[in-house]
Amino acid sequence: MDITKLSAARLESELAKRFAASSEATKDLVAAGFGEVKINDLRAMPNKPSCIVAFFKAHDSEMEAYAEERARRIYSGSLKPIKRSA
Secondary structure, three states: OOHHHOOHHHHHHHHHHHHHHHHHHHHHHHHHHHOOOOHHHHHHOOOOOHHHHHHHHHHHHHHHHHHHHHHHHHHHOOOOOOOOOO
8 A cells, every 4th residue: 555645534543553553563472471572672682472573563553654744743733635746
């Protein structure tokens, strides 16, 4: 999904969905005993358990949505899509 083309309402919905997924992945990570491990140490682990892989997938997806939200707010002061040139 190209998040840059979403309407303002759809972006807000996507942000909420991705935040919920990231929160759930964080809970799973803590439940697996990785709650005290720094994020950089988790990224550096050579053989990551599935809960860490799922956490980073959800976290990176959430950060992508927040980056788009921030870009729109900086550019136009709202969540209207930015008209990007090709």
